[in-house]
Amino acid sequence: xxxxxxxxxxxxxxxxxxxxxxxxxxxxxxxxxxxxxxxxxxxxxxxxxxxxxxxxxxxxxxxxxxxxxxxxxxxxxxxxxxxxxxxxxxxxxxxxxxxxxxxxxxxxxxxxxxxxxxxxxxxxxxxxxxxxxxxxxxxxxxxxxxxxxxxxxxxxxxxxxxxxxxxxxxxxxxxxxxxxxxxxxxxxxxxxxxxxxxxxxxxxxxxxxxxxxxxxxxxxxxxxxxxxxxxxxxxxxxxxxxxxxxxxxxxxxxxxxxxxxxxxxxxxxxxxxxxxxxxxxxxxxxxxxxxxxxxxxxxxxxxxxxxxxxxxxxxxxxxxxxxxxxxxxxxxxxxxxxxxxxxxxxxxxxxxxxxxxxxxxxxxxxxxxxxxxxxxxxxxxxxxxxxxxxxxxxxxxxxxxxxxxxxx
Amino acid sequence: xxxxxxxxxxxxxxxxxxxxxxxxxxxxxxxxxxxxxxxxxxxxxxxxxxxxxxxxxxxxxxxxxxxxxxxxxxxxxxxxxxxxxxxxxxxxxxxxxxxxxxxxxxxxxxxxxxxxxxxxxxxxxxxxxxxxxxxxxxxxxxxxxxxxxxxxxxxxxxxxxxxxxxxxxxxxxxxxxxxxxxxxxxxxxxxxxxxxxxxxxxxxxxxxxxxxxxxxxxxxxxxxxxxxxxxxxxxxxxxxxxxxxxxxxxxxxxxxxxxxxxxxxxxx
Numbered sequence: 084x085x086x087x088x089x090x091x092x093x094x095x096x097x098x099x100x101x102x103x104x105x106x107x108x109x110x111x112x113x114x115x116x117x118x119x120x121x122x123x124x125x126x127x128x129x130x131x132x133x134x135x136x137x138x139x140x141x142x143x144x145x146x147x148x149x150x151x152x153x154x155x156x157x158x159x160x161x162x163x164x165x166x167x168x169x170x171x172x173x174x175x176x177x178x179x180x181x182x183x184x185x186x187x188x189x190x191x192x193x194x195x196x197x198x199x200x201x202x203x204x205x206x207x208x209x210x211x212x213x214x215x216x217x218x219x220x221x222x223x224x225x226x227x228x229x230x231x232x233x234x235x236x237x238x239x240x241x242x243x244x245x246x247x248x249x250x251x252x253x254x255x256x257x258x259x260x261x262x263x264x265x266x267x268x269x270x271x272x273x274x275x276x277x278x279x280x281x282x283x284x285x286x287x288x289x290x291x292x293x294x295x296x297x298x299x300x301x302x303x304x305x306x307x308x309x310x311x312x313x314x315x316x317x318x319x320x321x322x323x324x325x326x327x328x329x330x331x332x333x334x335x336x337x338x339x340x341x342x343x344x345x346x347x348x349x350x351x352x353x354x355x356x357x358x359x360x361x362x363x364x365x366x367x368x369x370x371x372x373x374x375x376x377x378x379x380x381x382x383x384x385x386x387x388x389x390x391x392x393x394x395x396x397x398x399x400x401x402x403x404x405x406x407x408x409x410x411x412x413x414x415x416x417x418x419x420x421x422x423x424x425x426x427x428x429x430x431x432x433x434x435x436x437x438x439x440x441x442x443x444x445x446x447x448x449x450x451x452x453x454x455x456x457x458x459x460x461x462x463x464x465x466x467x468x469x470x471x472x473x474x475x476x477x478x479x480x481x482x483x484x485x486x487x488x489x490x491x
Numbered sequence: 492x493x494x495x496x497x498x499x500x501x502x503x504x505x506x507x508x509x510x511x512x513x514x515x516x517x518x519x520x521x522x523x524x525x526x527x528x529x530x531x532x533x534x535x536x537x538x539x540x541x542x543x544x545x546x547x548x549x550x551x552x553x554x555x556x557x558x559x560x561x562x563x564x565x566x567x568x569x570x571x572x573x574x575x576x577x578x579x580x581x582x583x584x585x586x587x588x589x590x591x592x593x594x595x596x597x598x599x600x601x602x603x604x605x606x607x608x609x610x611x612x613x614x615x616x617x618x619x620x621x622x623x624x625x626x627x628x629x630x631x632x633x634x635x636x637x638x639x640x641x642x643x644x645x646x647x648x649x650x651x652x653x654x655x656x657x658x659x660x661x662x663x664x665x666x667x668x669x670x671x672x673x674x675x676x677x678x679x680x681x682x683x684x685x686x687x688x689x690x691x692x693x694x695x696x697x698x699x700x701x702x703x704x705x706x707x708x709x710x711x712x713x714x715x716x717x718x719x720x721x722x723x724x725x726x727x728x729x730x731x732x733x734x735x736x737x738x739x740x741x742x743x744x745x746x747x748x749x750x751x752x753x754x755x756x757x758x759x
Binding site for chain 1: 550552558559582583584585586587600602603604610611612613614615616617618619620622623624626627628672748751752753757759
């Protein structure tokens with residue numbers, strides 16, 4: 084009984100996996116007849132974990148399919164619409180199986196301003212391994228452990244270029260909750276985070292109106308951005324709930340004010356980067372900062388390859404070290420770009436906690452095959468996770484991800 | 492019969508003009524003549540305002556295997572400083588929407604930003620080293636970026652005929668020799684329209700590295716000559732790259748607002 088239902092579930096999963104992209108593509112190709120540009124990618128992904136799972140419910144390895152088509156149409160007046168849904172179907176069929184509208188926005192560029200309405204993504208920041216000040220979009224943390232993947236954010240985004248710099252204003256009418264891995268997923272916390280129990284400081288909950296104002300400017304060789312954000316913190320506090328037998332963590336979202344700064348500077352073969360933030364409203368007011376550099380050796384060994392050496396240091400003055408993985412860490416890494424026709428590139432980083440014994444090593448590599456295919460590999464290793472460190476539950480989740488990406 | 496009447500005339504003309512020529516060549520060193528040629532090139536190309544081109548780049552390796560990139564380039568002429576340019580990739584599909592924004596400067600380093608559409612991230616990149624390959628092609632950043640007079644010193648070498656064009660041959664030496672991939676470039680320009688016909692690039696050890704040949708010139712707006720094909724052959728690696736330009740649109744009304752970090756995000 085158990086076995087048949089399981090097989091049924093798997094065959095249904097396989098059917099959905101196969102059918103969804105095909106139906107989608109069929110519909111989209113017909114739209115292209117009306118001057119709608121279609122692009123996007125399909126990804127086949129396998130994740131192999133070096134060790135047994137730490138918690139009984141967790142699955143050992145997993146495979147998934149990602150579909151991320153993109154529809155774009157531009158009008159004669161320069162305005163444009165963009166639609167970019169996203170879906171991941173994972174063999175574990177837990178929280179990692181999810182979908183999102185990454186973008187569904189309309190851009191209207193006037194002569195001295197530009198307005199964007201709809202769901203979109205905005206990135207602020209400068210450093211390579213840590214993204215401190217990036218705040219407009221919520222992190223899709225079931226997608227990516229490092230927090231690089233973001234959920235689509237509904238927004239009204241006005242850009243006004245000035246003689247000196249650029250002013251951007253954001254009205255964010257709907258809050259997106261952070262995604263968290265489920266019980267069966269690897270790289271999850273213990274106890275698990277139950278997003279059904281989310282709490283809000285504001286009575287308006289997800290419909291709280293958030294605002295942000297940003298000024299950015301280029302001073303010859305330096306780019307500078309300064310912003311203030313007022314609204315729901317993208318980073319929840321995690322509180323203990325449930326009962327003794329089934330404890331869970333639940334996210335609690337505070338109303339915060341956050342001022343952030345990001346700087347990038349080019350000086351010869353050096354790139355200097357920095358980010359800093361000051362947040363009020365989420366416990367004691369605190370500051371966090373990251374600074375770093377990238378120094379590039381060009382054409383190493385008379386080849387066309389460039390080697391960049393990256394160093395970053397991040398500090399967060401919150402007393403509770405369990406809130407964030409990066410709180411007092413040094414990161415050393417490199418980027419190797421072969422500058423070949425296949426666009427081969429490797430990025431690696433070793434993160435070491437200054438106070439604890441914890442090490443984290445990540446490496447990713449990309450190579451194109453032909454015009455449409457790309458192989459992406461990613462490995463993440465945890466060593467000597469300290470008792471007090473937020474990475475402790477992931478200690479046995481060192482993993483290798485292989486992605487075959489098809490772009491159309 | 493005819494010869495006898497014309498020939499003395501030619502001779503007479505020659506005699507009349509030779510002192511003049513003598514004076515010019517006396518007054519003008521090879522360096523001055525080299526500079527005069529490039530200044531005339533710039534004078535003829537002034538006032539183009541802005542320019543949009545669509546380009547296909549074909550990369551061939553030693554075994555003849557090809558890969559393609561499709562790129563749209565936008566250039567804004569800046570008076571008194573280097574031009575602004577924006578290159579947006581359409582293929583290969585995985586780098587679709589990737590855009591490179593460059594503010595070139597007559598002196599000092601250029602400013603350069605790379606836009607990565609998947610991350611919606613604008614990254615400042617180092618622009619001092621210009622010898623690196625542009626997206627894996629045989630063209631370096633140096634070859635592809637807008638070239639300012641001040642970035643080289645010049646020396647006229649000789650007149651020479653090339654593929655039926657009467658050409659001047661000059662050498663260009665990079666001012667910022669440390670960050671250039673070349674010790675010198677030998678440039679053939681036709682005398683009629685000052686168009687580049689061929690360039691030999693010599694590496695830092697002064698051996699022949701690459702040869703660029705430009706073909707299919709057309710005149711736009713009754714003034715500006717642009718090549719339809721650029722062939723770059725790397726003699727040392729056996730690889731080559733061809734740039735095919737399908738459209739040149741001048742004076743499309745681009746402004747500075749089309750060349751800022753915000754415009755990178757909607758470039759397609």
